[in-house]
Structures are given as structure tokens and as C-alpha cells.
Amino acid sequence: MYSFWAVLVGFAYLSIFFLFLPWLCRHWPHSRFFRSGVNDPEIVRQILHENDLRISIAQDSLHNYVKKPTSAEGPVDLVVAVITINRDSDSVGQLGYLTQTVARVLSVVQNDRSEIFRNKIAFICNVDVKESQHSEAVYLSTVVRVISRFPNGTSTATPQGKFDVFEKEKSDYVFCLRQAYNYNPRYILMMEDDVLLNHDSFATLTHLLRSRVDLRKDNLIPWLFTKLYYPEKWQGYGFEPDKIGELIGIALLGGTVLALLAFVLSSRRFTTKTRISALFVVGAMTSTTVAVLVGRQHIQSWRRFSHYTHRLIRASDCCTQAVLYPESVVEGLAEYLSGVVCSIDFSVDLAIDAFARTHSLRRHLVEPNLCRHIGFVSTVRSYAKKAAEFLE
Helix, strand or coil: CCCHEEEEEEEEHHHHHHHHHHHCCCCCCCCCCCCCCCCHHHHHHHHHHHHHHHHHHHHHHCCCCCCCCCCCCCCEEEEEEEECCCCCCCCCCCCCCCHHHHHHHHHHHHHHCCCCCEEEEEEEEEEECCCCHHHHHHCCCCCCEEEEECHCCCCCCCCCCCCCHHHHHHHHHHHHHHHHHHCCCCCCCCEEEEECCCCCCCHHHHHHHHHCCCCCCCCCCCEEEEEEECCHHHHCCCCCHHHHHHHHHHHHHHHHHHHHHCCCCCCCCCCHHHHHHHHHHHHHHHHHHHHHHCCCCHHHHHHHCCCCCEEEEECCCCCCCEEEHHHHHHHHHHHHHCCCCCCCCHHHHHHHHHHHHCCCEEEEEECCCCCCEEEEECCCCCCCCCHHHHHH
């Protein structure tokens, strides 16, 4: 009987790690079995093809959308501000990121029935120094309100005749934040123009705000923001205490399952304490190894099945793709950002995080992400990013 279980475990080990997992995960970014160059031409073509399909869907959605009044009736619960700047997309054609982002925002706003976000307003914040040349924003102005930072090209450049890109990014953020604050809302969602909200993102936020943030009596420390996105490439297993705890939980689960199977399926003669313990160790090591190889990003995907299974964790300083602010902190944050100078070593997300630390404010991140980043071509750093990170 012992040799039978040894052969069975060995066969299962070889099948899992040399056949099943390599086949299953061959197209999964962030898994150890995914193999691709930094910008593999085939993956780039796939991303651009998927982007074209999304543009077509977004345009159809906008075609059927009826423009709503720019002023809401009664108190405003949520303002969604989409910050945009024209991209130099000559090398890859029309990207249509803003069109996709706005179409998804309007769809979510229109269909959401969340109690906390009953009265919602969305607008585009055009921060391009030549507003009329941002043709996508001009086109979308027939559907949604567009507020321009530089109407008629009224910009003020540096003495060298150009903006510092990181300082301008910060100033743009402050301008759009203040424009959203003018509506006097309870919450402000600041979004970049290359982000697709999940269809149930507002329902998930409502659950988290009610159960974890705003309505808990023991939550005495105010919060600065709740981030809806964090780059998946940095969501893998590491040495952080919570992630180590996850691996320990997976090990205990895997070891327990294998030990129980052996106990149920084997004869009493085989189920000695030593052998069951050995199988527990084998199950624990195997399940942990599988989790690491598959990638935490995929292991945690079960949380996407319901907004009740999402969770809030402490946010890091990166990034600003989609950030929710309560009204109470906006004025102080805008004033603080106006008084600091941003650079390549101190970008706007780091400045926002510094404000939170200075004032001892909580910083939340929703996990898994409530939106998807589609910006393969960056506006700030002027290059295409690693293509595999943008596969669906």
C-alpha cells in the first residue's frame, strides 16, 4: 500500500508540474509558465486588435447614449472626473483610450443603483495645452461635459518654452480635482483616460464603504483615498506579512485535503500518524508551489465573483489610475499639492502619499482591482509599456 501511494504521489507531481500547469498557464501573464519577450510582435498585434474591438463597442454605446444635464438635482453623491491629454499615437494608429473610458464610465453611471452613489455626475477634464487638437475630447463633448484647463491654448510654459512633464501632471491633477470639488459632492473619483471600470465597481465600493470605511463606529482614523487599481505585475507573492499569511493558509488547506483523502480512501493499516503527517507535508508543499508558479494574481481571481468577496488592504504610493476621495480631504490635498514641486523622483502619486503620511490618514486599496488599465502607450513617459501586462 505504501508503494502504491508513493507511485501515485510521484505520478501526480510529474503530471501537475510538467504537463497540466505548463499547458494551463501558457497564456497567463504573471504566471511562471508564461513566456514572452518585452514587446513580442504577436502580443502587440493581439493587444491592438483587442483595442480596436473595444473602440467599436464603445462607439456603439456612445451612439445610443442620451446626454444628461451637467447639473444634478439635489446633493451630488459622486463626481467622476476623467483626466485626459492627447497622445502621440502615430506609430500605432488611433488608440481611442478616452472613448473607451468615457463609454464605460457613462454605462456604469447610468446602470448603477447603489445607495451611496445615487446622484452622480461625470465630466472630462481636458488638460492638453492645445485643447482643440485633442480631437477625441472634442468629439466626446457632444456626449459629456468637457472642462479644459487651457481654453483657446492659454498655457504658461517654463522659461525654456516647455513644461516639466511631472510638474504639469501634478498641476493638471490639482486643477481637475478642484473642478470636481466645485460640485460639492460627497465623493470624487479621479480617473485617468485609459481605465475601464468594472461594471459592478460602484456596487463593490458601496459594500466596502458601508462595511469597512465610513459607517463603522470603530473607524476613528479618517481616510484620504481608496484606490481602485494597483498594477498586477506587483501583486504577486512576496515577503509582505499578509502575502506570507496567504501562502501559509494555502499550505494548510492543501496539506489537510491530501491527508483527509488518504485517511478516507486508505485502509486503517496504512493510516498511521507518520504516514498521514508525511502526506500532509507533501500536500502543503505542493499546493504552495502551485500557487507561486500560477501567480497570486490568478489565485486571487476567485474574489471577483462577488462584490462581497473583495477586500480593502493598505495602499502603497503607486498609482493614480482610479482613486476615490471623500469630500472632507479634497481642499487640504489640493492646497498641499499646489505647494510642492513634482519631478521624476517625486511624482504626483508620491506627493499624495506624502500628504497622507503627514496627516496620518488611512490609505485603502481594493483587491482585486475594480478597473482595468488599457494604456499600453503612456502619456507621461512617452513610450509603450510591456505588452504582456495588457493582455485580457
